[in-house]
Amino acid sequence: MGEFELIRRFFAGAPVRRARLGIGDDCALLGDIAPGQCLAVSTDLLLAGRHFFDDVDPAALGWKSLAVNLSDLAAMGAQPVGFTLALALPEVDEPWLAGFAGGLFELAALHDCELLGGDTTRGPLAICITVFGQVPPGLALRRDRGRAGDDLWVSGPLGAAAFAVRERLAGRELPADHAARLRLERPVPRVELGRALLGHAQAAIDLSDGLLGDLGHLCERSGVGARIDWPAVPLGDSLAALDEADRRALALAGGDDYELLFSAPASARAIIAGLGAERGLAPARIGCLVAEPGLTLLCADGSPIDRHELTAFDHFR
């Protein structure tokens, strides 16, 4: 099967409604960004062995490849519009491609996010998706909008995905339908919540690399510090049986949760809880932003936790 037949068979069948010109030309043409909105753009490159296990279910991989990008849109409060897909494949494996495309388009359809175009080549498995959304620029949730005194929230429980990775690396792979493994392999981007937060929340970031690291980015860009009340951090159910040190490591420094971390004024507390509940979520208020730079982690009794053993994931460390 050649490159063009591959594209036709597996990727060109999706409905095109929003694009003026979709797959098959040098460029896709995208019109009709809503008046007063601007285009939000994000790109992620996923590599076998680094971002996913080589033997991952292809449908889960297709889902997750788009999910991590939609999560970036969610963190701006942007509405998904479309995406491009660049794919390097070691071989043309038809069942694998059918699975991958199935998972990808399953999530794309849920968010009315069209495949606009792409590129395929032979090589070590790599997936690069660039996603487009629209958002009113004045309302967009931005990393640099954090203000001292605002509450810090997370959109859901943390640590389950990192638990699934840890079990796998320890040779104890969880069943495919285990909640923690689903968290890792089929994360649910918080797109609707992100959009609903426009006008209520100020700063946001999605939790891909771990709470402490991602919070650090938000604080750095906003020129503020943060205080986290560790007992208020919601934990994945899979963490219940673990000891305290493991729970902290997984929930605070583990990645791949794809929940939103966001800040909002105290006046928005009831609204945010309601917006979450309407979407089946339980956003948790886990601390606040403070004027002094730096991060403080507090136990239930208010004493600080030494966080030197917790380091966020950095792709080059």
Place this chain on the structure above:
Amino acid sequence: MGEFELIRRFFAGAPVRRARLGIGDDCALLGDIAPGQCLAVSTDLLLAGRHFFDDVDPAALGWKSLAVNLSDLAAMGAQPVGFTLALALPEVDEPWLAGFAGGLFELAALHDCELLGGDTTRGPLAICITVFGQVPPGLALRRDRGRAGDDLWVSGPLGAAAFAVRERLAGRELPADHAARLRLERPVPRVELGRALLGHAQAAIDLSDGLLGDLGHLCERSGVGARIDWPAVPLGDSLAALDEADRRALALAGGDDYELLFSAPASARAIIAGLGAERGLAPARIGCLVAEPGLTLLCADGSPIDRHELTAFDHFR
């Protein structure tokens, strides 16, 4: 050096004028697409050993990575706006990164095309650029706009880049300043010509995989056939000393030229020649589109050339 320091050092220094929000957040925000224009989007994934030699000069690689994407914009007649860069690197090699970024931003500045955002990770060298431009949708040059009877043009000489590849593979690498090697390593995307052709040319495609293969795509999408007058095909100077079979193989089936192939009515001949000359180019009329599907290659005496030995590059064959 961590991921964020790497981005800061090598990629975050470029001026941001058009983007409302550039590098450093979950998404870039891009506003102000000109009224009446739509967004043109293209993505390309380049892999070491497949799209470039492992030891390629990093500045040339940075240039070419963006050039192949700008060439896709050129083939639509779109004006460059910005791009995202996803980069997998085997290690943090500072001189290499400085060279790569230098070549990349050199070409970006020539076309006022801003780096909007990106992603970096550790892995086998891979570069995925997604480029954005703007074009009036009704005028965009499209592969499916070819009409029987229209002239076929190429924007410049063909075959030199393929010659440079062939020499390298035969152990006869050309000097770094050889015209053919510059063609391969620093292709010049025909962005200005593409924009100037709006309203004059109809269909276009950029020549990345070889004239015959890319012409085949244009014909297929347009539902037409083509006749090429082989003596009218302009050849790179490097091909002059080769025998006829080699010249044909390199100019007709060799890739990486990044000239434009486009169709236009006969009434536009003088205008097109003038638009080319104003930009230092000599567009050549190499044949025409015909109603019957299929491709005919003709010698100077009008006899057909057997093209079965000429096959276009396909990433999966």
